[in-house]
Structure formats: structure tokens, C-alpha cells
Amino acid sequence: MTLNDLKWIPRGLCLGLLAFAIFGPLTNLVLWAVTERWYFPHALPLEYGFTYWAKVFSPRGNATVSLLTSVMIACLTVVVSVGLAIPAGYALARLKLPLRGVILLLLLIPQAFPNLPVYVNIARIFYQFGLNGTILGVVLVHVTHGLVYAVWIATAAFSAVDGELEEAARSIGASAMRTFVDVTLPIAAPGLLASSIFVFLESLDEFTGTYFVGAPDVSTLPLLLYTAGSGGNYQIASITALVLLVPSIAFMFVIEKFLRADVLSKVGR
Template sequence: MKVNPGAMGRATVKIAFLALVLFVIFGPLSSLAIWSVAEKWYWPYALPQQVGLFYWGRVLGSDLMRSLQLGFFIATAVTMLTLLCTVPVGYALARFDVLFKSVIMMLFLLPQAFPQLPVFANAAVLLYKFDLGATIPGVVLIHMVGSLVYAVWIMTAVFKSIPVEMEEAAINLGASRIKTFLTIALPLAVPGIVASSLLVFLYSLDEFTGTLLIGAPFVVTLPVFMYNASMGYELQVASITALLLMIPGMVLLVLLERYLKAEYLSMFGRI
């Protein structure tokens, strides 16, 4: 068999490039993975001198699981409340001539336009005034400041992407506005609602600044737990937390890729 030297050269470059990409993506992650099983690892050794699941056992037996549960609970609450607000608002913004529509959309974006820390710090003052500091409802509310932005924009785009003729056809066949919404617009928006929920859920699960400012010291979600762990220079615990935190994110992103349709994105410009 003859080997074409040109083709071999190209293949080598390709493989080298692929290796570089894999290194850039998985390099930092592999460091996390190694740290999570390193029981003893001192300079100048390239790899741990002693590996084991000691820290995994410690982490899984600690408050981490409680933080994980709490994070899921808060993220679920944030997602449901956000949907409850944004599905009707998104529909109204997509279908009706709402006065000052662009101003309303900008208002939702406003908290994102400023640095997060002062926004959350101000919100913290307000929430403490209403006795919501260091409580779960307080953390849910602060998460919603951010989640509403994604959700309103996505939901408006989702409803815009549903041809208005579908609803007109339903109305023409005798359905009322509400019936039309429930039987046509809402079922057709399900993939968009799922996509929006996943984004909001992930956002809430990973949210750190607001949770730390409002929730501490009683409401400790996983990112805050990780922060506390790394403050104590327990790199093993921080690594395990980070790895655990990545799992829901990865699962949800795979789902997101399935549900987030290109036509929603194309509608963003038309809102």
C-alpha cells in the first residue's frame, strides 16, 4: 500500500489540532478530576502521591448534599415563578400592541446593564427591610431579577415564532381567545418553554453573587458552598463540588440543544 505523504501530513496537522482543542477543553477539567481524588499531592510532583476517594466520601457525607438539594429546590421555585410571570407577559408582548413595548423590554434588561454587585447590594438592603434577608424567598426573588430577563425575551420570541394564522384559524373555528391560547399557542410553545425553563434553572443553580449577598449565612447553595470550601484551601472539596455542579449543567445543556430552535433566535431581532 502506498501512502501519500501530503495526505499524511494533513492528517498529522488535523490530529495535532484536535489534541490541542481537547487539551484546551478538558485540561482544566482534568485538573479538577485529579484534584478530586488527590489525597496527598505536594510540589514538585506532577501527579498526586496518593489517590483515593477519601474526600468524595467526606463531601458526600457533609452538608454538600443539603446545599445541592437546596439549590435544586430554589432553582425549581425560581423556574416555576418565572414561567408563571413570563408566559403571559411574553404572549402579550408578542401578540398585542402593548404600549411602550420596547421600554418594557428594556426595563427587563436594565439590571443586566449595570455591574451585578451594586444591583444585588441595593436589592439586599431592600430585602432585609422586608425581613427577606437570609431566607429562601429572598434568594428566589434575587434570582428572579436575572431569570426574568432571559425568560421574557425567550418567551416573546417563542410566541412570535408561532404563525398568527394558526390562532386566527382557531378563533375562526369558534375558539375564544383563552381557548385559543390554551389549545394552540401554549402547546406549540412547549419546546420554547422547556428551553427557557432550562436556561432559568441553570442560571439559578449556578447563581453566586446574589445568593451570597442575600442568602448568607443560612441559605447556602452549591456555588456558595464551593466558595466557602475553596476559601478554606480545601482544593479537593472545591473540585468535587465543581464537578458535581457541572453534571446538571451538562445534562440540561444537552436537553437545551434539543429544544432551543433556531427560529426562536431569529425572532429576537423582531421583538
């Protein structure tokens, strides 16, 4: 056996460790989701079944209501974030705005600081306006994070649109609004769709902001996951985590398809 024949060993070890780091926790999650009894020192569950699935999604369970609430909040967050991001992204991409780079950096401020002190202060302010414990308050908190993805990706999507196409439409008599609706917006649509998915997933998985602003009146799946996990209900926590994981994986494939390399190259420009 030559030295070249042994080169695959460190590669195999690295790939094996990477696969274990990724799929090990997922395997454990799936096992807990179908476990009836499992305790130390047994390496595998003693009984398998779907009793806890029935409990989670029973009329007395809170998962269905929490799921619908999470989806509703995520959809509202997408509408508000993308509604603000389209004009903002177009202006940042097409207009010669002063301090354009500073504006884009300012949008990163919510991500630049630890979430805990930010949300504690937001909760205190919202309490004065009666927004604590309301869907509107939770949506506004989610929008502060969603705008980062929405505006940056929208700016990149509009920057990737060939300006000559807009000039051609204007030269044959189309108004600025007609050019935007018929030419610019359809071409930028894949990037805007990708930004919408990012915002949706960010909102769907958001816990800290929802906890400080919405709990206990607004119940979402991440809050249900936290409650179940902290209470030692690992089966319920695992089932809830799997429900949250499915749309994330599905939408990632959609993002990979629609968010093209030429759009990504414009991010931050």
C-alpha cells in the same frame, strides 16, 4: 512535502490549544476530585481515592442539604420566572404594545451593570423588609436574572407560532383562552421548556446574589464551593464543582434539542 501538506499544522495547533483550554481545567478538576494526596512538585496525584466524596456526602457534611436547597431555590425561581414570562412573552409577541423594544431592553438592565453593587444595594433593601437570610429573598434575587432569559425566549417562542393556526381555532368557535391553551401554548412549549432550563441553571449556579442576600442562613452549592475553595479544600471544591457541572451539561443537550432555529431567529424581534 508540499505547501498544501503543511496547512494542517496551524489548524492542528489551534485545535490543540482550544482543546487544552476547554479540557485542561476539566481534567484538573476531575483529578482533584479523586485525589487523596497531591502536592508540589509532583505533576500527578500521589494517591487516588474517594475518601473526600464520603466526607462531602456524609451526614455531617453540608453538601446534601446545600444541593437540596439549591434545587429547591432553582425550581421556585423557574416557577416564578416562567409564570411571569408566559403572559409577558405572549403580550410582547402578539399584542401591538408601544415601546415594545424598550420593554425588552429594560429587562436587560440587571445584566447591564456589575453584579456586586447591585446585590449590595438589594441586600440593604431586603434587610429592611426582613428578607435577608430567607429562601424567599434568595428566590427574588434569582428571579431578577431569570426573567431576562424567560421573557426573551418566551417572546421568541410565541412569535414563532403561526398566527393562522390561532385564527383557524377562533373561526370554529374557540375562545381566546381555549385557543391559547390548546393551540398556542403546546406549540410554544419547547421554547418555554428551554427558557425554564436556562433559568434553572442560572439559579443553580448563582453565587453573588445568594451570598449577599442569603448567607449564612441559606447555604447553596455555589456557597459551599466558594467556602471550600477559599479554605484550600481543593478536593471538596472540585467535587462540588462536578456536582454543579453535571446538570449543566445534561440540560444543554436538552436545550439544543428543543430550542429550534426558527425560535432563535425570533429573539429580540
